[in-house]
Amino acid sequence: MSNATPPSGATLPSGATPPSGATPPSGATPPSDPTQATLDALNGTEVRLRRVCKARDATDRVGPRRFLHAGPPIDLADITGPMRGAIIAGLLLEKEAATVAEAEAIIDAGEVTISPCHDANAVGAMAGVVTPSTPVVVAEATGGITTFSPLNEGIGGAMRYGSYDEGTLSRLRWLGDVLAPALDEAVRRSDPLDLIALVAEGLRRGDDCHNRLVATSAALLAALTPGLLRAPLDRTDAADVVAFISGNGHFALPFAISAAKAVTVAAGGIPGSPIVTAMASNGREFGIRVSGLGDRWFTVPAPIGDPVLLDGATIDDVNPTMGDSMIAETAGFGAFAMTAAPAIMSFVGGDMARAMEITRSMRTVCAGTSRRFLIPGEDFRGTPLGIDVHRVRATGVEPVINNGLAHREPGRGRVGAGITPIPVEPFAAASRALEEAGFAPSGVAGEPETRA
Structure with a gap:
C-alpha cells in the first residue's frame, strides 16, 4: 500500500467494506478487502501480445457502418469535430462513401451506428474510431481476457485526430494490408511478448508510456525483428515496416494501452x-x-x-x-x-x-x-x-x-x-x-x- 501522507485533516480509507448485513451491488459476496x-x-x-489483425477479425462489435469510438456513449448527432472527421475517414476507408460529401451525408442522415470502445474491451486513442478494416493490436491476459487497440499512425495527419485526407487514408490502407500482416507473422514466429514487461522496461528507459514511447517503441521493434526476419515477407515490405516503426516514436502506444485495458478488465467487477x-x-x-x-x-x-x-x-x-x-x-x-x-x-x-x-x-x-x-x-x-x-x-x-x-x-x-x-x-x-x-x-x- 502507498505510504503517502494525506493532506491535513483528510482521512484515507484502506478499503470500502460494507456494513453488517449490506448486500453488494452485484449480489456477490465481496472480498474482505x-x-x-x-x-x-x-x-x-x-498480459501478452496475441496478434495484429484487422478489427473485424478481433471483434463482432464492428461491421458495415457500425463503428467504435472513444469515451463514454455519445449520440451521433452530438459528436465533436475530430470524431466526425474520424468517422468520415472510416466511411472512406470502408468504401461506404466515395467522397467526403457522401460521407458527411451518411453521418447527417444518422446512418452510422457508434458505440464505445470500452464496451468491446478495446481502447482507442483520441477519437478512437474503429472500423472493420482498422488494423489493431490484440492482447491476451490471465483468464482469457482479450483486448485491442488500433495501430498508431504517427503524430502527423491521422484518423484518430480527425484527419481524412488521401495521405491519411493511404497510410491506413498500408497499415492494414502490409504492416499488420507482417507484424502478425512476426508475432507467430517470436517468443511470447510480455506487454507489462515492455511497459516496465519503457519506464526504466525514460518513457512514461503514454505520450512518450521512444524507448518502448525501440524495444518493441527489437523484440519483433527476429520474427520479421523469419517471416516470408517481401524484402521491400519488410524494410518499409522497419522504417515505419523506427520512425514513429509513438508506435508502442496501442501495445501499452491494450495491456492496460486487459489489466483493468481483470480488476473490474x-x-x-x-x-x-x-x-x-x-x-x-x-x-x-x-x-x-x-x-x-x-x-x-x-x-x-x-x-x-x-x-x-x-x-x-x-x-x-x-x-x-x-x-x-x-x-x-x-x-x-x-x-x-x-x-x-x-x-x-x-x-x-x-x-x-x-x-x-x-x-x-x-x-x-x-x-x-x-x-x-x-x-x-x-x-x-x-x-x-x-x-x-x-x-x-x-x-x-x-x-x-x-x-x-x-x-x-x-x-x-x-x-x-x-x-x-x-x-x-x-x-x-x-x-x-x-x-x-x-x-x-x-x-x-x-x-x-
Whole structure:
C-alpha cells in the first residue's frame, strides 16, 4: 500500500467494506478487502501480445457502418469535430462513401451506428474510431481476457485526430494490408511478448508510456525483428515496416494501452471496490468507471487542461480532451510516472519540479503502489496505482492525465498536447454511489471545502 501522507485533516480509507448485513451491488459476496483485491489484480495480471489483425477479425462489435469510438456513449448527432472527421475517414476507408460529401451525408442522415470502445474491451486513442478494416493490436491476459487497440499512425495527419485526407487514408490502407500482416507473422514466429514487461522496461528507459514511447517503441521493434526476419515477407515490405516503426516514436502506444485495458478488465467487477477501472472522453464528456460499480459511467464535461500548442494554433482551436488512452494512468503509468520521463515535459509542458509534484500528489489519491512499474529516479519506487474515488472525494486532489489534443474542426488534425487535471465531480459521484449501495468507508463525510 502507498505510504503517502494525506493532506491535513483528510482521512484515507484502506478499503470500502460494507456494513453488517449490506448486500453488494452485484449480489456477490465481496472480498474482505475489496480495495486490496483490486490492487492485486492490477499488480498481478499478466498480459501478452496475441496478434495484429484487422478489427473485424478481433471483434463482432464492428461491421458495415457500425463503428467504435472513444469515451463514454455519445449520440451521433452530438459528436465533436475530430470524431466526425474520424468517422468520415472510416466511411472512406470502408468504401461506404466515395467522397467526403457522401460521407458527411451518411453521418447527417444518422446512418452510422457508434458505440464505445470500452464496451468491446478495446481502447482507442483520441477519437478512437474503429472500423472493420482498422488494423489493431490484440492482447491476451490471465483468464482469457482479450483486448485491442488500433495501430498508431504517427503524430502527423491521422484518423484518430480527425484527419481524412488521401495521405491519411493511404497510410491506413498500408497499415492494414502490409504492416499488420507482417507484424502478425512476426508475432507467430517470436517468443511470447510480455506487454507489462515492455511497459516496465519503457519506464526504466525514460518513457512514461503514454505520450512518450521512444524507448518502448525501440524495444518493441527489437523484440519483433527476429520474427520479421523469419517471416516470408517481401524484402521491400519488410524494410518499409522497419522504417515505419523506427520512425514513429509513438508506435508502442496501442501495445501499452491494450495491456492496460486487459489489466483493468481483470480488476473490474469487485463488489465494494472504489478503484477506477476506466477513464475516457468522447470530446464532449469525460467519464470514469469504478470496479465496484460495473459498467456505469460517471461523467463531467470534457476539460481542456493546460496545453502546449503547435505553432499557429490558439486555445480556441482546441477540442476538449478525448480518447481512451488515459487507461494508461488508470493502470499506473502515463502521467502517474512522469518522473520516469524527464523529456516528456517539453512535449506536454512544465518542468521536472512539476512532474515530481504530479507524481507525488497522485500518491495521495491512489490506494497502492505498483510492484511492476518502477521509477529509477525515485530509487525504483513503484508508481501510484489504483485511483480510489473515496480518496479523491476526501482530498479534492484532481487526478491528472497527459494527452494529445485535436483541432475542433474535422480534418484539421493535431494541435498540441498537455497536462489535464480531471475534475473531482465524477469521482465524488461514484464515491456516493458506493455509499448508497452499502459500501461506505469510514472518515468520508462529504466533499472537501477546497481543492488541492
